[in-house]
Amino acid sequence: MSNFALLRRLTHGLLLLCLVLAAPAASAHKPSDSYLTLQWSEAGLDGQWDIALRDLDYALGLDDNQDGVITWGELRAHHADIAAYALARLAVSAGGRDCPLRVVEHLVDDHSDGAYAVLRLAAACGSTSDVLRVNYRLFFDLDPQHRGLLRLESGGQTRTAIFSNTLPVQQFIASETGGMRQFLDYTAHGVWHIWLGFDHLLFLLSLLLPAVLIRVDRAWVGAERFGDAFRDVVKVVTAFTLAHSITLSLAALDVVQLPSRWVESAIAASVILAALNNLFVVAGGSRWLFAFAFGLIHGFGFASVLADLGLPHDALLLALVAFNVGVEVGQLAVVAAFLPLAWLLRRQWIYRQGALAGGSLLVIALASVWLVERAFDLKLTL
Amino acid sequence: MNYLCLPWLVMAATLSLLPTGASALPYLPKSDDQILERLPLAPSDPVAREVRILRQELASQPGRLDLAVQLARRYTELGRVRGDPRFTGYAQAALANWWEQPEPPSEVLLVRATLRQRSHDFAAALADLDELIRRNPRDGQARLSRATILQVQGDYTAAASECAVLRRLASEVVWAACAYGLAGSNGQLRESYAALAALLARQPDARPEVKAWVLSMLAEMAARAGMNDAAEAHFRAALAIDREDHYLLTAYADWLLDQQRPAEVVRLLEAQQRTDALLLRHALALRALDSPLAGGEIEQLRARFAASRLRGDRAHLREEARFTLDLLGDHPQALALARENWSVQKEVPDLRLLLQASLAAGDAASLADVRRWLSRSRSEDVVIGRLLPKELP
Numbered sequence: 001m002s003n004f005a006l007l008r009r010l011t012h013g014l015l016l017l018c019l020v021l022a023a024p025a026a027s028a029h030k031p032s033d034s035y036l037t038l039q040w041s042e043a044g045l046d047g048q049w050d051i052a053l054r055d056l057d058y059a060l061g062l063d064d065n066q067d068g069v070i071t072w073g074e075l076r077a078h079h080a081d082i083a084a085y086a087l088a089r090l091a092v093s094a095g096g097r098d099c100p101l102r103v104v105e106h107l108v109d110d111h112s113d114g115a116y117a118v119l120r121l122a123a124a125c126g127s128t129s130d131v132l133r134v135n136y137r138l139f140f141d142l143d144p145q146h147r148g149l150l151r152l153e154s155g156g157q158t159r160t161a162i163f164s165n166t167l168p169v170q171q172f173i174a175s176e177t178g179g180m181r182q183f184l185d186y187t188a189h190g191v192w193h194i195w196l197g198f199d200h201l202l203f204l205l206s207l208l209l210p211a212v213l214i215r216v217d218r219a220w221v222g223a224e225r226f227g228d229a230f231r232d233v234v235k236v237v238t239a240f241t242l243a244h245s246i247t248l249s250l251a252a253l254d255v256v257q258l259p260s261r262w263v264e265s266a267i268a269a270s271v272i273l274a275a276l277n278n279l280f281v282v283a284g285g286s287r288w289l290f291a292f293a294f295g296l297i298h299g300f301g302f303a304s305v306l307a308d309l310g311l312p313h314d315a316l317l318l319a320l321v322a323f324n325v326g327v328e329v330g331q332l333a334v335v336a337a338f339l340p341l342a343w344l345l346r347r348q349w350i351y352r353q354g355a356l357a358g359g360s361l362l363v364i365a366l367a368s369v370w371l372v373e374r375a376f377d378l379k380l381t382l
Numbered sequence: 383m384n385y386l387c388l389p390w391l392v393m394a395a396t397l398s399l400l401p402t403g404a405s406a407l408p409y410l411p412k413s414d415d416q417i418l419e420r421l422p423l424a425p426s427d428p429v430a431r432e433v434r435i436l437r438q439e440l441a442s443q444p445g446r447l448d449l450a451v452q453l454a455r456r457y458t459e460l461g462r463v464r465g466d467p468r469f470t471g472y473a474q475a476a477l478a479n480w481w482e483q484p485e486p487p488s489e490v491l492l493v494r495a496t497l498r499q500r501s502h503d504f505a506a507a508l509a510d511l512d513e514l515i516r517r518n519p520r521d522g523q524a525r526l527s528r529a530t531i532l533q534v535q536g537d538y539t540a541a542a543s544e545c546a547v548l549r550r551l552a553s554e555v556v557w558a559a560c561a562y563g564l565a566g567s568n569g570q571l572r573e574s575y576a577a578l579a580a581l582l583a584r585q586p587d588a589r590p591e592v593k594a595w596v597l598s599m600l601a602e603m604a605a606r607a608g609m610n611d612a613a614e615a616h617f618r619a620a621l622a623i624d625r626e627d628h629y630l631l632t633a634y635a636d637w638l639l640d641q642q643r644p645a646e647v648v649r650l651l652e653a654q655q656r657t658d659a660l661l662l663r664h665a666l667a668l669r670a671l672d673s674p675l676a677g678g679e680i681e682q683l684r685a686r687f688a689a690s691r692l693r694g695d696r697a698h699l700r701e702e703a704r705f706t707l708d709l710l711g712d713h714p715q716a717l718a719l720a721r722e723n724w725s726v727q728k729e730v731p732d733l734r735l736l737l738q739a740s741l742a743a744g745d746a747a748s749l750a751d752v753r754r755w756l757s758r759s760r761s762e763d764v765v766i767g768r769l770l771p772k773e774l775p
């Protein structure tokens with residue numbers, strides 16, 4: 001027995017002693033509530049239903065010897081009646097099919113207003129469909145102020161609902177409210193990751209730096225038309241997006257798996273190569289091909305982040321799409337800030353020498369540190 | 383010192399109350415003899431027998447309005463005296479056939495208004511009373527209920543005109559209680575008290591429940607005026623008529639707490655802590671006595687307020703605000719609750735709570751609201767007068 005359980009048992013004993021010695025009045029006054037918890041998963045529907053003994057006594061009469069107290073023996077004698085009475089007033093259906101509940105265990109619990117019968121429930125009704133309909137009618141005829149307080153746990157989320165005599169039937173759609181929330185959560189993770197994932201941004205920026213320039217006689221000069229620069233940016237960004245979306249999906253769906261150390265090192269290397277390409281031009285107008293090729297590697301990097309977040313089994317595709325959308329939104333925000341600035345500064349020395357040459361050198365230095373760290377699993381202090 | 387103690391008390395309370403806390407784990411009782419629950423009405427209790435027979439008769443003749451109203455009134459009264467909201471629900475159930483009708487029979491309207499008032503649904507209660515008065519302008523009970531709600535809402539002018547009408551419709555003592563009770567909250571506390579006390583003395587034959595009601599008003603008026611001997615005598619006289627009335631017990635306990643007599647509160651409420659309001663007074667008294675049992679009751683109150691929040695119940699704001707202020711010491715939250723309560727009801731205890739919470743939280747805006755209300759209503763209360771910081775000239 002854990003210390004905690006022991007302590008509980010001891011204090012429980014003390015309480016019983018107090019009850020005998022002080023014989024206080026019965027427990028508190030509160031409006032009538034029942035507490036229903038349902039856990040809905042692929043495996044089926046499980047639940048627990050706490051119903052006040054006082055309410056059950058009012059409905060069914062539990063005090064057989066008429067002495068004003070309900071003992072465990074009296075409650076036990078009525079277990080079958082209670083199960084039949086309660087289950088006749090709670091109907092659950094999944095995807096339009098009835099989901100007959102059964103009571104698998106009878107226990108007791110104490111709430112702030114007294115003792116409750118605890119009914120452990122089960123039904124063979126997996127979450128194959130995404131609509132759960134609950135029809136709750138307990139005690140409304142005897143006490144219209146009764147409320148059924150539901151906690152529904154499914155797909156890693158918890159929802160609560162209150163059943164009343166004016167609202168006895170409620171539907172819960174797994175992919176509606178919860179789905180939207182989940183989608184936004186994963187989108188936010190995607191945005192967050194592109195902001196924090198400095199390596200992805202540096203790779204992209206290194207490829208975008210020359211977009212506002214053109215190569216004339218082995219030297220960079222400012223582009224003449226904004227349209228050309230814009231087209232170049234779109235080509236690079238689209239290629240990068242397409243590539244990392246492909247590998248992100250393949251990895252998240254478990255089609256391809258690569259060791260993360262290898263992936264992270266390759267990402268660092270890709271950043272170095274992208275920056276080197278600005279100094280010793282190999283891929284000029286075809287940088288989009290470069291973006292596509294290395295984008296495939298970056299996709300595997302995103303996938304490991306997504307795996308760390310914990311993917312919901314029942315909404316894998318949703319999470320994947322949402323995360324990708326988030327990454328794109330983050331990327332587009334960076335591009336939207338970069339392009340106008342670069343276009344304005346493109347003919348300045350500061351851009352061609354400072355940003356392009358100096359910046360690329362800096363990126364190469366930084367990414368080299370990453371490469372060494374990741375490839376050899378070291379931590380370099382700079 | 384209280385703040386240093388609080389975490390320990392809460393921890394001790396949490397441990398000692400685990401089996402009764404809302405988050406306890408379900409268990410399997412050890413023996414058939416184990417007592418799980420004490421019923422509020424033992425089956426052999428005469429009241430229980432009476433309502434049981436009424437229930438059976440109504441079940442066999444569900445269309446009998448007279449039986450339904452009789453049962454509903456019985457439960458309404460039980461709910462009032464015992465402060466137990468489940469009885470309120472049973473009363474509503476007895477009237478189920480008529481409850482949802484927009485214009486039910488007048489007997490039903492009156493019970494419905496009473497129950498709606500009790501759950502602080504004042505607007506709906508007033509609508510029912512208006513309909514009753516429209517049907518019968520001489521309905522004294524409806525006028526009295528309407529005056530009471532209007533006074534709770536702080537609409538003194540409208541309340542006064544209802545009391546004035548009562549003069550021709552109700553017994554003298556009922557009219558006087560309505561009118562002097564109101565005037566006592568509007569700048570004529572001592573005069574109203576003297577007039578009402580003299581009038582009650584001339585009515586030795588008044589019905590006991592009316593007498594108890596007027597005595598409790600006198601007790602509260604005397605307490606607000608600082609006439610402590612008179613207050614205590616009235617409280618005791620009222621309790622001698624009805625020892626169980628939870629409203630009276632609450633008011634008396636409050637007065638005893640103000641008089642720094644917590645030990646008497648503990649004795650008074652020993653067997654009477656079933657409502658949130660009484661448990662709160664009991665816990666406040668235990669706290670004042672530095673009793674280790676206070677922690678357990680604080681935890682129990684916390685669970686109760688959490689449970690009523692869960693069901694969206696806001697009828698206990700006054701109690702919850704005081705609990706949060708005096709027992710949890712969470713001043714910002716207490717002020718938020720006291721303000722929310724003030725938006726619903728505006729009686730002297732509500733004003734005092736708002737004052738205490740705004741002082742604790744150092745909120746000048748709320749304090750200004752209290753001053754504005756005091757100068758408008760001309761309410762008097764010795765405790766408010768003592769607590770209110772003097773304004774610099």
